[in-house]
Amino acid sequence: KGLGNIEVIHTVCATGLESESVDLVLLYDTYHELENPASVLEELYRVLKPQGVLSFSDHHMREEDILREITGGGRFQLVAKGKKTYTFAKAG
Numbered sequence: 001k002g003l004g005n006i007e008v009i010h011t012v013c014a015t016g017l018e019s020e021s022v023d024l025v026l027l028y029d030t031y032h033e034l035e036n037p038a039s040v041l042e043e044l045y046r047v048l049k050p051q052g053v054l055s056f057s058d059h060h061m062r063e064e065d066i067l068r069e070i071t072g073g074g075r076f077q078l079v080a081k082g083k084k085t086y087t088f089a090k091a092g
Contacts, residue, residue, distance in 0.1 A: 013036070013039045013040060013043050014043065015043055015047055017047045018047070019046050019047060020046075020047070020048065020049045020050065020052075021047055021049065022047045022048050022049060022052055023048075023049055023051075023052050023053070024052065024053050024055065025044050025047075025048060025052070025053070025054045025055065026055050027044070027054060027055070027056045027057075027058075028055075028056070028057045028058070029057065029058050029059060029060070030058070031056070031058045031061065031066075031069070032058050032060040032061055037069065038073065041070070041073060041075060041076070042073075042075070045075040045076070045090060048090055050090060051089070051090075052089070052090060053079075053087055053088070053089060054070070054076055054087070054088040054089075055085060055086075055087055055088075056070060056085065056086045056087075056088060057084050057085045057086065059084065066086060067086075070086070070088055071088070071091075074091055075090065075091055076088040076089065076090065076091055077089055077090075077091045
């Protein structure tokens with residue numbers, strides 16, 4: 001079994017991907033460096049499928065800050081928490 005189509009996007013906002021076309025987004029150790037994190041989260045929400053997953057980790061941030069930042073806009077909800085990784089789903 002292959003991994004299917006894997007895309008690596010190196011942009012902070014407009015990915016050019018179709019809406020609701022992505023199963024999984026990995027956002028690791030970059031969030032704290034983003035100039036406009038709200039725009040990035042908006043784009044990730046747009047491209048994720050309804051059952052899509054945002055996997056997040058940023059060792060530069062405290063847990064309470066991660067949860068506030070990612071769930072605060074109402075787009076994502078926490079569904080699982082590992083040792084250093086958080087799994088979010090589209091809210092609603």
